[in-house]
Amino acid sequence: MFLLNRINIQTPESVNLEFTLAGIGNRVYALMFDYLVLGLIQLSLVVVWALGSLFLADILNNALGTSVRLQQWLFAILGLLLFAIYVGYFVWFEVFWQGQTPGKRRVQIRVIRDDGRPCGLQQSTLRALLRPVDDVLFIGAFLITLTSREKRLGDWVAGTLVIQEDRAIAEANFTISESGKLLKNQVVERANLSALLPDDFAIIREYLQRRNQLTIEARSKISRQLASQVKGAIIQEPLNKKVSAEEFLEAVYLAYQEQRSRP
Structure with a gap:
């Protein structure tokens, strides 16, 4: 197995993305x-919980004499709470931190779906519920090491991948129109670029690189679809003038790249 295992994924928008696992x-x-x-x-x-349980048990024991049974119930409830926190920790962070937990963010890796889309509640929950099996029995380590897509059991069931974050930014090898360059400042001022995922940026970049190879119909359809999705995700205030889908995508590309390049 290669030290850096790379895979290609075709998104629902028919754009090919390359990832490093x-x-x-x-x-x-x-x-x-x-x-x-x-x-x-x-x-x-x-x-x-222990401090509260001792206090509560002492009160009820003096009143009712039920300390042993109460302690059993309190231990059972504590066990359920600990498991809920165990599962909820991974689910909450992976859903609201765009596929990352504090540990994943620290090493710059992230969970995505098999089609390149962000990890959702269902996928994250399945991964978290199967994590004890993967970890305790070391099934996950064996599967990650021995399979080409480096998936543990939870990834296979949930339909997810874990990728590195360093593959989204790349130098442009295509021409940006003057209108796209002028529009960039408006996008910076009026858009929430932090809502744009690295995968979204990679799809925009891939489209801009390949647009001249597409038919007129396909180029128009894909650009309008991408622009509509991106506008819905990041635009907080309407732009000053009506612009074409390609101009908007060019401006978003420039604005996002500029933001990510800042120290």
């Missing part, structure tokens, strides 16, 4: 960091 080393490092954070959260809960 995260690899077993990055994934283990990210998981260890996540377990450290998760352990601190769970330990805090255990301490608070």
Whole structure:
């Protein structure tokens, strides 16, 4: 297996994207960091729960004499809460941090769907529920190491991949129109570019690179579809004038690249 395993994915917009898979080393490092954070959260809960349980048990024991049964119920509830936090930690971060947990963000890797789209609630939940099987029995490590797409059991069931983040920005080898360059400043002022995922940027870049190879009909259809999706995701205030789909995509490309290149 190559040190950097790369794959190609065709998006629903019929655009080919190339990704570098995260690899077993990055994934283990990210998981260890996540377990450290998760352990601190769970330990805090255990301490608070233990103090509260002792106080409650003492009161009820004096009143009702039911300390043993109460302790059993409290331990059972605590176990459920710890498991809920375990699952919820990964689900919450992967859904609201665009496929990343604190550990994944630290090593710059991210979860996506098999078609290149962002990881959703369903996919993240399936991955989290199967994580104990992958981790405790070491099934995940074996599957990541031995399979071409480096998927653990949770990835196979959820239909996800874990990729590196460093493949989205690339130098343009296409011409940007003057109107697209002029529109860039408006996009910077009126758009929330942080809502644009690296995958979205890669799709825009791929389209701009390949547009001259498309038929007029396909070029018009794809540019309008992409522009509509991007506008819905990032535009907070209407632009001053009506622009074509390609001008808008060019301006977004320039604005996003400029933002990512800032120190």
